[in-house]
Amino acid sequence: MTHRVMSSRLFSRRSFLRSASLSVAAAIAMASCNRQTASTSENASESSQNRSLHIGMNLWAGFMPWKVAQEKELFKANNIDVEVTWFPVLSDQLTAFNSGKLDVAGITLSDAITGFANGLKTKMIAITDFSLGADAILATPAVNSIQDLAGKRASVEIGTVGHLLFLKALEEAGIPADQVEIVNQAADAATAALIVGKTDAAYSYEPFVSQAVQEGKAKVIFSSKDIPGLIPDALVVHEKVLEERPEAVQALVKTWYETLDYRKANLNEVLPIEAEQAGVSVEEYSAILEGFAWLTPEQSLKAFEMGETMESIPYSANVIGDFMLAQKMVTKQLDSIEAHIDRRFVEQYLKG
Numbered sequence: 001m002t003h004r005v006m007s008s009r010l011f012s013r014r015s016f017l018r019s020a021s022l023s024v025a026a027a028i029a030m031a032s033c034n035r036q037t038a039s040t041s042e043n044a045s046e047s048s049q050n051r052s053l054h055i056g057m058n059l060w061a062g063f064m065p066w067k068v069a070q071e072k073e074l075f076k077a078n079n080i081d082v083e084v085t086w087f088p089v090l091s092d093q094l095t096a097f098n099s100g101k102l103d104v105a106g107i108t109l110s111d112a113i114t115g116f117a118n119g120l121k122t123k124m125i126a127i128t129d130f131s132l133g134a135d136a137i138l139a140t141p142a143v144n145s146i147q148d149l150a151g152k153r154a155s156v157e158i159g160t161v162g163h164l165l166f167l168k169a170l171e172e173a174g175i176p177a178d179q180v181e182i183v184n185q186a187a188d189a190a191t192a193a194l195i196v197g198k199t200d201a202a203y204s205y206e207p208f209v210s211q212a213v214q215e216g217k218a219k220v221i222f223s224s225k226d227i228p229g230l231i232p233d234a235l236v237v238h239e240k241v242l243e244e245r246p247e248a249v250q251a252l253v254k255t256w257y258e259t260l261d262y263r264k265a266n267l268n269e270v271l272p273i274e275a276e277q278a279g280v281s282v283e284e285y286s287a288i289l290e291g292f293a294w295l296t297p298e299q300s301l302k303a304f305e306m307g308e309t310m311e312s313i314p315y316s317a318n319v320i321g322d323f324m325l326a327q328k329m330v331t332k333q334l335d336s337i338e339a340h341i342d343r344r345f346v347e348q349y350l351k352g
Helices: 003-010 017-039 065-071 090-098 109-117 161-173 187-195 208-214 239-244 246-265 267-278 282-291 297-303 313-326 344-351
Strands: 053-058 082-087 104-108 122-131 135-139 153-155 181-183 201-205 219-223 232-238 292-294
Touching: 053 090, 053 246, 065 082, 065 246, 065 267, 082 090, 090 104, 104 109, 109 122, 109 232, 109 313, 122 239, 122 246, 122 297, 122 344, 135 161, 135 187, 135 208, 153 187, 161 201, 161 219, 161 313, 187 201, 187 208, 201 208, 208 219, 232 239, 232 246, 239 246, 246 267, 246 344, 267 282, 297 344
Parallel strands: 053 082, 053 104, 153 181, 153 201
Antiparallel strands: 104 232, 122 232, 122 292, 135 201, 135 219
16 A cells, blocks of 8 residues: 555545535434434443443544554553544544444534534534644646636635635635636545646645645645634534543543643654554654644633634634535534533643
8 A cells, every 4th residue: 555545544534524414414313213222222221430431533643642542551541441443434433423432533623513513412622733734725836826826727625624725715815716717626636636737726635735745746825824723623522421421521631631741752652653543654644743733721722712713713613614504514504613612621631
């Protein structure tokens, strides 16, 4: 298997909206139909306090520290029994979480909004990371800015975070979207089309971005670094779990931040662990890490505050929600994201 194929697997989460909208409705219906049967089963009779906390992660680099927590027994150090499931296919993770087979999931804000809009009773307890350059708009060497795309062709996968990033780039440049011919292509195909000269610009993500730039076939003219907060990841938990197992959730939050501290102090030790789980080389993984940032607990709480930039989750939720509504990924906009935020666990962690 080549690095390019493995890298595509690692970043499959970027094309999420269509699979998310379909899986949420199906999973909620499944959970509703099975609720009565499950309540009488042997598994359901098991004390929720005694069973493992089931968490599920997709293969986004920002979630790789959970693998370090597993390998270094940091869950055990905090007296928490955790079962971690890794999902190469994003829709499988979303279906498992939305149907209640997972207690906790690491997902994009957009994935979370899809669930909220469809009535899923879950809450965000922390913002774990922001994309800061890992998602980008590439262009041929002859194109120097977003403004230069007027009258040209761009390859972008419709209904994804890349589409949102591209539209925001046009908006900031004052270019109406109808002045650019948008061709619907997945990021790997879009990058290939750019390299061979079949398109003038393309939405892509790491490691495709670095590969295209290093080959001298493309340049970055806009990226998620230009709009911090546009693509955040959240730790999302079912409300029932928050009510029944707050101590376990608190220990999970503690483990997350202690794992981030551990990896800072032992970077050479943890990089091979994370890269192997992600399915890429250490060198490739190290380059990928430059395109996003993990948030401290203080920064996570700050992100939950009302603000007027994309770094504010209430603000960005409105922007992303409007986009999803326009793309018919959801049928209604949320009244407020506030009802789906639970700050107490990060706040308690900071209190020690």
